[in-house]
Amino acid sequence: GIKPTRLAYNSLLFAYVNANTDKSGERFLAVFQKMEADCDTPADAATVAAVLHGLAKRGLGKEAFEALKIFRASDTPVTQHSYNILLSCAEDVAQCEEVREEMKAAGYGMDEISYGSILKVCAKTCNVR
Numbered sequence: 001g002i003k004p005t006r007l008a009y010n011s012l013l014f015a016y017v018n019a020n021t022d023k024s025g026e027r028f029l030a031v032f033q034k035m036e037a038d039c040d041t042p043a044d045a046a047t048v049a050a051v052l053h054g055l056a057k058r059g060l061g062k063e064a065f066e067a068l069k070i071f072r073a074s075d076t077p078v079t080q081h082s083y084n085i086l087l088s089c090a091e092d093v094a095q096c097e098e099v100r101e102e103m104k105a106a107g108y109g110m111d112e113i114s115y116g117s118i119l120k121v122c123a124k125t126c127n128v129r
Helices: 004-018 026-038 045-057 061-073 080-088 092-107 113-123
Strands: none
Touching: 004 026, 004 045, 026 045, 026 061, 045 061, 045 080, 061 080, 061 092, 080 092, 080 113, 092 113
């Protein structure tokens, strides 16, 4: 048979993001792991963004941070966009700082989206309205 390509897997991941049927987020990691096992082409930045966006959209920040570890271990590229997704689902200022340090190590600086996400976390954790 025909093997699915990275593009097919990425399309499936983005479909899950938009479907809102899987509240647990388990499908994102399961599809990524199957992609790693079956696909000749490694995951790319779109894969990372789809998985992180799907987890963040469901309020699964802890799982998104775990997914980042999986991506880093597999040398999958993580872009500024993906780091900003992580900042948007950080639970506290310490997690924001962790992401900021990783961004810096990867050669990315903070942008308007980064700062906005950090301010949102600060406001939420400090009960600022």
